Amino acid sequence: MVAARKKAGETMAITDVVLEILDARLPGSSSNPMIAELREFRQKPAVKILNKSDLADPAATAAWVRAFEAEGAKHPHAGEPGVKQAQGVRTKVRALAVCARRPADLAKILTLAASLAPHRGTPEKPVRMMVMGIPNVGKSTLINALVKRRVTAAGDQPALTKHQSRHELNDRMELVDTPGLMWPLIRYPSDGLMLAASHALGDNAYIDEEVAAFLGDTLLARYPALLAARYACAPAELDGPGLVAAIARRRGYLLKGGLVDYEKAGLALIHDYRSGALGRISLETPQSRVEMIARTPVKPPKAARGARRAQAEAERAGDEAAPAD
Numbered sequence: 634m635v636a637a638r639k640k641a642g643e644t645m646a647i648t649d650v651v652l653e654i655l656d657a658r659l660p661g662s663s664s665n666p667m668i669a670e671l672r673e674f675r676q677k678p679a680v681k682i683l684n685k686s687d688l689a690d691p692a693a694t695a696a697w698v699r700a701f702e703a704e705g706a707k708h709p710h711a712g713e714p715g716v717k718q719a720q721g722v723r724t725k726v727r728a729l730a731v732c733a734r735r736p737a738d739l740a741k742i743l744t745l746a747a748s749l750a751p752h753r754g755t756p757e758k759p760v761r762m763m764v765m766g767i768p769n770v771g772k773s774t775l776i777n778a779l780v781k782r783r784v785t786a787a788g789d790q791p792a793l794t795k796h797q798s799r800h801e802l803n804d805r806m807e808l809v810d811t812p813g814l815m816w817p818l819i820r821y822p823s824d825g826l827m828l829a830a831s832h833a834l835g836d837n838a839y840i841d842e843e844v845a846a847f848l849g850d851t852l853l854a855r856y857p858a859l860l861a862a863r864y865a866c867a868p869a870e871l872d873g874p875g876l877v878a879a880i881a882r883r884r885g886y887l888l889k890g891g892l893v894d895y896e897k898a899g900l901a902l903i904h905d906y907r908s909g910a911l912g913r914i915s916l917e918t919p920q921s922r923v924e925m926i927a928r929t930p931v932k933p934p935k936a937a938r939g940a941r942r943a944q945a946e947a948e949r950a951g952d953e954a955a956p957a958d
């Protein structure tokens with residue numbers, strides 16, 4: 634991962650536009666802060682591509698595109714030719730939702746990317762695009778669709794792409810595929826669970842039962858009608874683990890002694906979510922993310938914790954040094 638990050642930083646330096654692929658079902662959780670950091674460091678503009686929008690709730694996806702575009706529009710001059718960007722000024726960001734399996738969706742990506750690099754786009758100076766994102770969001774699928782040939786391996790397995798590869802799109806544009814990048818510390822526990830549910834993490838990185846219970850709770854809150862239709866259950870009477878147990882009983886997933894096979898039913902729920910069998914689902918909206926962040930206690934930054942420890946030690950030393958009354 635360290636090597637992949639280093640290589641990403643090197644390629645970023647010779648990139649004109651970053652195509653950051655997000656999972657449209659969880660655009661906040663699938664935004665890798667490390668990618669934002671690398672991009673901001675090099676002041677590169679980006680197209681945020683909400684992929685797998687065929688699986689996501691269209692209303693939530695539209696809200697996310699509006700939110701990302703509004704965020705990107707805060708700095709109207711950043712990224713424009715001839716505008717020297719001051720340190721800390723954010724670069725221009727555009728956003729759109731696509732399904733990488735639908736070629737008709739993809740032309741707009743190239744139009745947006747070209748508009749973010751107006752100084753490039755000739756055979757001598759092609760627009761150099763770098764496709765980045767967390768694992769399994771569809772980076773390689775998108776590249777194959779854009780190039781209209783299978784130039785890079787794609788498949789439903791996180792960390793399938795191991796190395797960067799460069800591909801010519803036409804005589805004015807080229808693309809680099811990159812390995813999926815995760816970041817070392819996931820700050821919000823629900824982000825980890827959403828990433829696991831959506832198959833951005835390898836199977837050994839999480840506990841199926843926990844992910845299924847979380848997914849159950851989220852779907853009960855956001856899409857009870859879809860659950861009732863698929864599992865003939867009564868969502869109002871259930872919580873996440875209760876939903877998984879209800880699926881087990883309904884499908885006859887039972888262990889010896891009549892106990893429910895919680896693991897098998899949990900995997901069925903996760904599979905139904907991933908495949909779209911439940912319907913079009915988004916695990917978060919811009920609003921729910923703001924609320925989740927507001928609810929999560931903030932750990933003081935390391936420097937502040939260090940300063941407080943130093944202060945406590947100084948106070949203790951002072952107490953010891955002070956003469957007794």
Ligand SMILES: Nc1nc2c(ncn2[C@@H]2O[C@H](COP(=O)(O)OP(=O)(O)OP(=O)(O)O)[C@@H](O)[C@H]2O)c(=O)[nH]1
Nearest residue numbers: 685733769770771772773774788789792793794813
């Ligand atoms: N439903 C749906 N599936 C998609 C879409 N795009 C990609 N996929 C599927 O998602 C899975 C992962 O696709 P990849 O292109 O290999 O993903 P990646 O981001 O390159 O993954 P890594 O190389 O492992 O980081 C594959 O099974 C694709 O068929 C999409 O728009 N809709």
Ligand SMILES: [Mg+2]
Nearest residue numbers: 772773793794
């Ligand atoms: Mg790939």
